[in-house]
Amino acid sequence: MKRIKKIGIIVVVILAVIAIFAGVSVNTLSPTYDGKRALPKLLNETNVYYDSYGIPHIYAANEEDAFRTLGYVHAQDRLWQMELLRRIGSGRLSEVFGGTMLDTDKFFLSLGIDEATKQKVAELDGNNPTVQLSQAYLDGINQFIEEGPTPIEFYLTGIDKAPFQLEDIFNTVGYMAFSFAMAHKTDPLLTNIKDKLGPEYLDDLDLSVDPNTIWIKNHKDAPKETIRNSIAATVSQALGALSLPLFEGSNSWVIAPEKTKNGKVIFANDPHIGFSQPAVWYEAHVSAPNFEKYGFFMGGIPFPLLAHDHHLAYGMTMFENDDIDFFYEETHPTEKEKYRTKEGWSTYEEVNKIIKIKDSTDYKFTYRKTVHGPIMNGIADQVTGERPIAMWWMYTQHKNEVMDALYGMTHAKNKTEFQNALPKIHAPGLNIMYGDAEGNVAWWASAKLYKDVNSTNTKFVLQDTSDLNAPERYLDFSQNPQAINPPWKYVYSANNQPDSIAGIQYPGYYLPENRAKRIVNLLEAKNDWDLEDAKEMINDVVSSVNPSIIADLNGDVNREELSDAQISVLDKLLDWQGENNLDNTEPTVFHRWVYFFLKNTFADELGEEMFKQFLSTHLLKRTIAPMASKKESVWWNNITTEQEETKSQIVTASFIQAYESLVNDFGPESGGWTWDKVHTLEHPHPIGQVAALRSFFNVGPYPVSGTREVINNMAFNYDGDGMYEVTAGPSTRRIIDFADIENSLGISPTGQSGNPFSEHYSDQAEMFVKGEFRKMMLNEKEIKDTSKSLLTFKPTQD
Template structure:
């Protein structure tokens, strides 16, 4: 008995030691939100007041000092996120996650993001204002690396912390630029469809501009002073494994004083980005005698991409222009190191790169480059066949001044200064939205847009018969789509088709009119908007377009040929109001039915793999409404059956039966149980949370959530056969700035400020976000000081 007691005491002692050690570890690895720290190179003391949600309000005597403090506090909350983002463009993911990411590293290294970054940095004036602020931010970031606690993810992956450089800032921006591009998912797939099935199969896909849909209107009468297969299916899948943010879409609208109750501009923006933990934005408020900004920062980038102060507000949506193109190259049959260029044989450039791989030896790989870009054969496994395919990307081909643009945007004090910075954004294509305290509003499509010849289809891989000149002529920025102070007294963007540019339509991968149509429908009749109205609108989950599609589906059904069970389901769908609330059944029926229709339309011709690839494109989103309405599309034929052509009605009826069977299998025969909350859920995944044992610690959620694809509150998901709609992207913040009461402007983040799982701010906004709540973006110094949760003082060494 004494032996058992001794063993018991020993076990209790060990458990107590483990508990104490765990507690001490957690306390030592939390971010420091209070106290005093010495910061080298600081000129004067900086005070950082943290509010109840962990947002730092930074007060300094100089911009350099304030950005040094920002670098430190940003790093203590987001260093792991910074580490991953800087590794993508430089091919460093395999060193963290092992062999599964080698293909991803090869692809991003071949894109040349790292080389473009080094080239841009070599041309940077290191004594200029932008470089000075970048270096100050990096000083603070690197000081945290030198003296702060190592984030737990570094222990779990076994990698070392190393200092950040300005090149890392550019590499992070390069990855973000690539994540905007849609051409890499679309062009090779459409070329394969054309080659495999014939050009008639492209006619009913919404590839080109649709003149019947809602467009973003240009307005320039009030100018301001201007000073075969999807190539990266592998990459998309691999990046999904590590839960990194991919830019997807976005909404924004800006109301002129004539549209608002209080006679001041109201600005709204909710960029749609892939959900991950931590979420993409870090909020920070900086005040110095020369700089005032409440901004949203990407990890590792000092200048806010979204921001406002008492004078101006700005934000962005994705332009969705076509800045990625593919070329079939013609090899010299007598020399595989040469390709045809302008009628002669030119030498491929040969590039060799080294990839460090976790728990394995380094690997070297070599690829070729033509004048158009890297040859993807042998890099992207999906590129089959012997015809070399190269990839042209505006971001790496043209001079890179994007970081300079965001420095100037964040420092602009009026509309003229703001617009003078915009031509420096060559890629990615962005719709930059603007509003100010003087009553000005604006929308600007920013990108280098090349003048596409009428005979060139940019959605296909270029060959000798469909190929532009290798010398591209770009439009002057003044000819980009834009609107400043238009007569309708609002501007907006929902990634939809922009109006004509100097008599031409610019090709792109625009999203369907659904959100745009709803935005215009809500804005047009009302002229007394306030911030409460706008906050309700930004949460809108009503889809008139989905209702129209549902009516087209039901209209194809011969009511005399349906069973009693099918009649009840159709009655439930007829009663649906198009609103995706948690307790509605109509949205569940509609979504399951549409997927079955798409599968029955496309999969027989494309096969399972290419059908999945089509589902991931904007082309498919634009195609759903018109193809379901069409009676004559060649796609209605089921090529797996001997009949020459199935009727549209047959396919739609077959899909209804399959959808009902699927819903009954999942939820039983009671239609009242087929509610949206059971199928539409949001979980914010952390890279380490992919390990089942660590999922509940690192991931946030899952939560049932309102919304769906292509409503204003765009909680999107990939279509698949499971019938479970796991949200993959949505509003990365919902942000409303009201210049009649700018200090009470509001926002929300999807999870929280911190990426440190030991922080109280790791997920303290998650349920608020799901519930459609907001919190204040404080700018009043007296209020900030009196309501602060903690204060951290940085002092010179």
């Protein structure tokens, strides 16, 4: 009775809080989109015209005024998001969410992002334009913090607002760099498989490159212009629970004038990132004399990662190269504070850290470092074993010029200037996509790439036999994969394996050919592309590979074990053309069957925990189609039984299990097993984890078309429950037609504002799931004539 009473009191309190905020804070906590504001350090009056979707169009007399204003308007819509993003890399989430974030904070502190940031900021030149514009942007954020309303999330979590500094920008960049990494999920897992089961079990996992799949082809211009368990398992789970954006994949293609109806470049890009609320990108159109960009900004970073203007457009996909390696260290047999190096025995470096925990005492911990990086054992509780494993990460091991690269990309006037900025990107690895009004199309894999004796085995924990700091180990940027104005008249990327310029293959965690194959097939088939065609293509939900998986599996089905109803479902599946629309039943059956096929193939050898880890890797996605086509494999046998199973037994039993599970969930009429019942999208907010607040902070859920590894990539995890809640997908869809640049199109998954009291919190969400677009406005007269509101910033004395 006391427990029920206590729960009742909590519910009443939560409802009271909601009622108070609903009645009072709609006005006091809403962003201000019109009126006049004084902004210290502003040199001239600056006007911000908001369009009907809440996107600011900033017109300033100089760049610093423009970026100072950008900081203010960005903060008033996204301060909570900025606050979380700056805390991840510096290990400060426990201050907000308590001890549940302790392992996450320990992990990120041990990566050394904060230490690398301190070193970088100490070396900055205050006269560098990158620094000057960054500081102007921070001035705007801090002015909003000082005078603007406090976002509701700060009240609910009990934290205070605090000024932003240059360190916060670099800590956010560091988190962005790490969230691309797949090595921390894959390398220790594969080492564990090899150690536990033997190397023969790796033969069927397609660790090497399949020469028969679709590769990204290189081309340059003619010379016109010269561990035991997954080391980060708890971290991934924690960040997922917090609904923070993790970078997953992406599509992009740029079509040359020769293949378009109007004879101008068409640019398309949809980076795939974990869905969250607010969505990852903040859109802003920034204009000053000699500068203009319509950009997509991450919270707390002053320069856009995606952008366009009247002259050029650029975007990105994840390169998926391997920029993390794990190394076994050898501790001295008697002097435990020492480890072996090539030069002899060295002393482990000890790093002491303090983590502040909400409503608890500070937590002190120490971790060790070697020349390779931090020793991971003990940093996450599940990393066990006495043999030390160090993690080497490109981002912290090399000079950080990523912000200078973003500045250069943002300010480039042409292809040459743009390309000159790219070698400064050392990590994360990015496929940078480019198109311009002059008819150029280009793709560059931008990362610091290397080669040495370990290059073919980087997916395992290594014994170091190379000099990691040797300059000759690293490739010149000219040896990076790239294609500039290729004769096939388009460039594209779908996170798939690139071809080589340097005569080597680049280690990575590339995604399977599914999306790449579909993109290439569609682009090759037409030479008269227009904006409408591009809209249809970016929303395409057809898989070029899944029907072939069905055909391969069907070849091993023992139909004598199936009922007539089961055979009917199987025959319908064989007629499937790979569509994943809401009214299709085939994808529902397909994914049930594939899940049971994977479970019955791998789970007996791997065990429950390692099987879960395997399901979360890109390697798993690359394995499905090859395993479906193999006739012989060591994995077919179930090691928990006395008899030796065959592929036919695995495939047939898996189909029957899938069928029976669908009957249990939706009844025997297979026509009712439609995709809309199992494939849904909800945009989660960290506060939305509280059930009573979920509907207020979260957006959705919506039934959504698409699936894993189609162009409209709506990704989800296999976990056995048969419900496919989308976790990641297009973070925006952008189509830029240089034949009509001022009517280019974009869309956000939810809305422009992260403030739940804003009318722009979720006003694009239904459009997004329907595959609709809105204009990305560039015409100054049209913007001012149609503006919904005007916010004017005036200079004032400090």
